[in-house]
Structures are given as structure tokens and as C-alpha cells.
Amino acid sequence: MQPSRLDEKGLTVDLPTPSSSTSESRHTQSLGCSDDVEAGLPSVAAAQGMSFGQGRPLPPPLPAREDYVVDFDGPDDPSFAQNWPLRTRLYISAMLAFTCISSTFDSAVFSPSTGQVARHFGVSVEVASLASSLYIAGYAFGPLVWAPLSERHGRRLPIVLAMLGFGIFNTAVAVSKDLQTLMICRFFCGVFGSSPLINVAAIFADMYDNRTRGIAIALFSNTVFLGPLIASSVGGFIDKSYLGWRWTAYTPSFMGYATCVLNLLFLKETYAPVILVSKAMELRRTTGNWGIHARQEQIELNLHDLVVNNMGRPLQMLFKEPLILAVTVYLSFVYGLLYCFLSAYTSIFHGVYTMSPGVSGLPMLGIVVGLLAATVYMLHANKTYNAKLKANSNIPIPEWRLPPAIVGGVLFSAGLFWLGWTGFTPSIHWIAPTLSGLFTGAGLLMIFIQLFNYLIDTYLAFAASALAANTFARSLVAAGFPLFSRQMFAGMGI
Structure with a gap:
């Protein structure tokens, strides 16, 4: 029997028989979602001893469940996210870029106020530094909830709920x-x-295929780094102004509320299984046929499944997948x-160099320029990737993403030595x-872009x-780095 897989649009396509080293199939098959669906189906045997009510016998069996499962209308279905108009995908991408910057900005904007917070509450600078460390620790534990939630209920709900919570806890x-x-509250700011x-x-x-995903992930990676790099200088200026340290929390709270409203009004669901759930709901409403459903609706989770198979999936993947562990x-x-930094x-x-607070953060603009230069390079590298993809019948090989990451590793090390x-x-x-910062920023972006793409290509589902x-x-x-880096540099005489 010829093997098959889910392509980028969620459609079943035939594949040539893979070798033992084929990258794309080796992980998606071991982590396929069909097992989750089958495991969640109710058992027929479990209903044998149950009464239908008022002495009535069980009704005759329904037709095959598969006959009532909705699907996309082929690879060009306009409801599939990759087939949306480019203008729609671009405005959603820009809105999400601002959403990411709001979060990463908050991770560093509070740091320049550590001294003022320590004086206000009468504690040491080391204790006040915990505020930054706890925020980043929240980054660690939040994904264990948000990732499974997005794979069960779609991408839109976690974004909207999280940015509302983000604004509330910053307030x-x-x-x-x-x-x-x-x-x-700083910890929960990081969680949300x-x-x-x-x-x-x-x-x-979800929105971009292999040919354009590299550019989209470049945009995402820029937001991960631009936020903290810009925030250091902004936080310094706020800290020494009449506004005081509290406005380093008010500012990201306003950004959080704004992104919550924007995503609530304009973000469309992009996750294919949840799009099909909406399609099934609309068909049930218009036809009155309650049997119409999507595969996602067949999944019934008990507490064990929710905790172990869903919320525990990221941890299982981390420790059971050597590839993820090595990259991580x-x-x-x-x-x-x-x-x-x-x-x-x-x-x-x-x-x-005895620069004042705020001004001392401006040299980080060198790293920002390096990020932008790397983005231009990645646009060029994406053309080479697309040529390989076309020559391989549009079957992606995740390892094609790695050569620019190697270059980025060299540049990053050179930038550290230079500094x-x-x-x-x-x-x-x-x-x-x-x-x-030109070398450091360029290396950072090239490493993260390519390794993020590598993980996505390998574990697309x-x-x-x-x-x-x-x-x-x-x-x-x-x-842990904010807890010792200040003391380390002081001990080095800097």
C-alpha cells in the first residue's frame, strides 16, 4: 500500500516510499493526529448495557460516520488559510507582529527600573531583579497551556484571552x-x-506554505528580538523621567489591551481542523442534519487525556524527540x-562610557541594524530554498533550512568576541x-529563523x-541570566 501524509493544506496526498532517513515523514507519522481522534471516540460496547429511556430499545445504527465528516473542497478551497487573499494575510501578519512585540517589549522594559524598584520597596537590587526573571519564567510555563489549547480550540481564542490577561496583570x-x-503579577504577565x-x-x-513561510518566520523572529532591544532604551528614559518605574508596567498594559481588541475584531481563525468545525456547524444549521461534523469534534477528552496527551505533549516531545532536545x-x-546583553x-x-540611563540602551540599535540586514539576506536565501523545493516536486526537506543557521552561529560568536x-x-x-551588534544581531536572527523553520517543517501537524x-x-x-549577569560583569571590573 502506498504511504500517504497530510500536506500543508491538510489534504491527504500520496508519497513515494520513504527511506529510513526521510526527514519529513519520520516525525509526523510517529506523532500523527489520527491516533488522538481514534482514542477519543466513544466505545460501542460501552453503550450495550445502557437504557435508551422509558423502556425503549436502542435505535438502529446510523450510517458510516465517515460519510458525515466535512472536508475542504480540494487544494484551492478559499476557506483554507493559505488560500486567503494576500492582503488579508498581510494585515493579519502585521497585527500579530505588533502583538508579539507587545509581549517581548514587556520582558525588558522593566529591567532599567530595577534600582528604583529596589529603593521603593527597601530590598536589594538582586531581589528586585527577580521581577525580570519571573517574567521570563512565565514564558516557560505558559506555552504548556497555550499550545495544546491552540491545537484543540484553534489559534484565535488563546491569542485573545492571553492578551486580555496580559493587560490586566501589567496593570x-x-x-x-x-x-x-x-x-x-510579573510571573503571570509572562505566562499570558x-x-x-x-x-x-x-x-x-497555517497561512503560508513552504515557499513563503521562511519570510513570515523572519518577520516573527524580528519581533522576538526587537521588543527587548527597543525596550531597554525606552525603559531607561521612562525610569529617569517624572513618570517613574510604574509606567514601565502601564505602557505594556495599554499595548496588551490594544492588541486584545485588535485580535478580537480582526483576527480570523487559521487552524484547519477548527475551520472545518465552523464549516460543520454552519452546515448543521442550514440543513438541519445533526450528523454532519468535523473530525475535531470526534475527540472526547477525559482529564487524563487532557493532562497527559494534550498539556503534556510539549514536554513529551522535548524529552522523547532528540531533534527537539538538541535544537532547544x-x-x-x-x-x-x-x-x-x-x-x-x-x-x-x-x-x-558613563552614558546616562536611556542613552546607554541606544547602542543596541546596532543589533537592530544587524537583525534587519539578516532579514534581507534571508529573503535572498529563501529564493535558493524555493528552487530546491521546486526541483524536489514541492516535497520539503527540513534540513535545507540549516546552512544559513550555521553561518549565523559563526557571526554570533564573532560578535560576542568583538564586544x-x-x-x-x-x-x-x-x-x-x-x-x-551588526554581527550579533545578524547571527541571532539567522539562527532563530532557520531553526524555527526547521522545527515547523519537521513537526508541521x-x-x-x-x-x-x-x-x-x-x-x-x-x-536565570538576569540573576547573575550584573554581578558577573561587576566582578570582571566592567
């Missing part, structure tokens, strides 16, 4: 009257703010260094360590859970 941080309230980091990449995977270990170290740049440009070699003494002009597993681990690692 609570801004009005907090004691340190414990501030710390707890983690939803866009998982679901936006999954939405881009590397990205965790790189992501931790990103938050280490927030302390490094403050120590170098505020401590060594350390030039930023330790005021006798070297401040522009020298600032320009190191469970892209949200694969990214959640990655985000869980790298956020836990990154949460």
Missing part, C-alpha cells in the same frame, strides 16, 4: 503596593505574554545571552563595541507543541 504590576504582589510567542509562529505556518539546548544558550550593554555603556575585545575600556571609542517545548526550556534557562 496590577503598575498599581502594586507590595513587592510580593509585583513579583507574582507567552501565548503570542507560540501561536503567532503556528498561525504563520543550543537555542536556550543563545536566548539566555540575549537577556545577558541587557546587563552587558548597561555595564559597558553606562559603567565604562568583549573592545568594550572593556573607555580608551576605545564607543562606536567599536556598538558596531559588534504539531508545530505549536514543538515550539512550546522549545520555548519552555529556553525561557527557563534565560530566566
